[in-house]
Amino acid sequence: MTRTLAAAAALVATLTVAGCSSDSIDGAAPGPVPTVAPTEQFINSVIDAHLDSYASGVPAVPPADELEAFPPKWCDALAAGHSVEWMLDDSDDLYPVGENWGTEKADAYQLVVLGVVAYCPRYSAVVKKELREAGAY
Template identity: 35%
Template sequence: MRSRLIPAAFTAALVAFALTACGSSDEGDSKSAAVASSTSSAPEADPTEEWLTAARTTAAADWPEDAAPADHEIALYPDLWCAELSKGHSVGYLLDTKQGEFYPIGETWGTQIDTARKLVVAAVGVACPELKDQVTADLREAGVY
């Protein structure tokens, strides 16, 4: 009887030790995970979604729901505008309806000039913030900012 008691006691001690070791390991892992999650940065916002939200908010009065542009119609404006501004063109050039390539207008929707200027500022803030000073200076010089 004594020979059966020792292996049973040994097995119980071994199981208890294993459970204790597992518990401390889990606790350590959860602490490590908590530290990792608190030090990791939040995911960056999607620039396209950020632009679409800003554009719709800025142009809400100009773009009623029944005559609003589709996302694909306005999604490319920030990249187009930033490329032209990087070449040294002005906001006035972008929004000159005579050249007509960069003014935010479609077949079934339009934008007032004041709103279009605000859209350029919003687009620059999202897509090429390094050009914001150039844009605001240009608009100030034109007396519209």
């Protein structure tokens, strides 16, 4: 009996130090952490932002297949060392505009932030810093 109590105490101490919860002791594996695809995260965040550029559009944002083409390109440009200013002012294909829709500059800055957060969050701090310093965020 003493050996059983000692073994149980050792097990509890080990689990406590390891940070295990009582849920993992009963044999139930923790469930998977839900993830959202970058495309879905981006489009949902654009809808939630209620950007003035898209206020009169139906639906509330441009076609997802057109809009979601931009964030991967923005991430590539950032990886190549380009700034947000360069992407939106000097690049021919990185300004968020489509066949039947456009984006005001202030909203374009917000779109870049939303896209970077969803697709390449490692650049979000540098993007936000650049836009803050420019007075655009």
